[in-house]
Amino acid sequence: MFIAPALLILIVFSIIPIFIAFGISFTNLNLKGLADWSSINFIGLDNYSKLLSDTLFHKSLFNTLFYVVLGVPLVIFFSLGIALLLNYGKNKIFTVFRAVYYMPSITNIIAVAVVWGYLYNTEYGLFNYLLSLLSMDKVPWLEEPTLAKISLVVLAVWKGIGINMIIFLAALQGIPKSYYEAAEMDGANRWHVLFNITIPLLRYATFFVTVTTLIGWLQFFEEPFVMTNGGPLDGTISMALFIYKNGFQNSQFGYAAAGSFVLFLIIITVTLIQFKLRKSDTEY
Incomplete structure (x- = not known):
């Protein structure tokens, strides 16, 4: 009885839409189909076979792999390193640093993009200005x-x-x-x-x-968008x-x-592999 509201929300807004989207993936639904359902046709696995031959999809798959391989280890390394430094610090100033390091994660991506856009600007960005002080060419x-x-990974x-x-600090x-x-x-x-x-x-x-970090980076969206x-x-x-x-x-x-279900299968597979490796390590 107590979990019924949460369960209802989960079913209505998560589980049912997943099954609907899965059914849509076997159709040619487009903007016209939303206005006239009679124009929607069942096309079987055509969408999935088209993905296999889509060079842009291949490029997006490679880019996502690039983001994951480079970004996930860096996030874990720096998060753990900063947590260790802040945990050893006993001064009150370290409490301020906790807030400073945490603030970017709760900052709106649009505001972040505006600031970093100026930093990365080729002509008058801060990064290229610093390089010019070292007599280096613009990047x-x-x-x-x-x-x-x-x-984008940075x-x-x-x-x-x-x-x-x-x-990590809590742990x-x-x-x-x-x-x-x-x-x-x-x-x-x-x-030691x-x-x-x-x-x-x-x-x-x-x-x-x-x-959680790996799942997030497999769904890498806001930064490139x-x-x-x-x-x-x-x-x-x-x-x-x-x-x-493609959708919007x-x-x-x-x-x-x-495409979303291909990504879903990749995330599920990678997550299950991690749980399997974790289970084997625990048993060992």
Whole structure:
């Protein structure tokens, strides 16, 4: 009885739409079909087969893989590193730094994009100005495909550190002090404590952060949408942005639904693999 409202909301706004979208992925639904349902035809696996031969979809898949491989380890590394530094600090100033590092994660992406757009601007951006002080040439941060992807990863890492840092901080403060006291009595240095006590006891937090971060980066959307709109030359388009463009700009709802379920299967597969590896590690 108590969980019924939440369950009802979940069914109406999540589960039912998923099944409807799955059915739409087997049709040629477009903007015309919304006005006249009789024009909607069942086309079987045509949308999925079209995805396999779509070079833009292949490029979006590669770009998403690029974002994940580069961005996820960086977010985890910097989040854990900052959490460790803030946890060891006893001064009140470290409380201020917690808020400073957390603020980007709750800042509106539009405001962030405006600021970083000025930073990345080729002609009068801060980054190129600093390079000019070193007598270096201007860098086209958002005008070359590979460099644009790296620039978006830097922005996303900066924005994504805060939440994961808080999770790591909470886990660090939950480690019993007796472990550190015993290590100090045994003459262990800080590196021994870090790699033999702290990091192993953070395995549950690390697993949670890894899973949630990986899922988030597989759905990488806001940064390329706001900063580059998938350009230049579709060099920054992600799978989520590919789905958005086909669904809401080209009005090819059936094709976009098929793409979304391919992304859904990728996320489910990667997540299950992580849980399987985690289970094997626990059993070991």
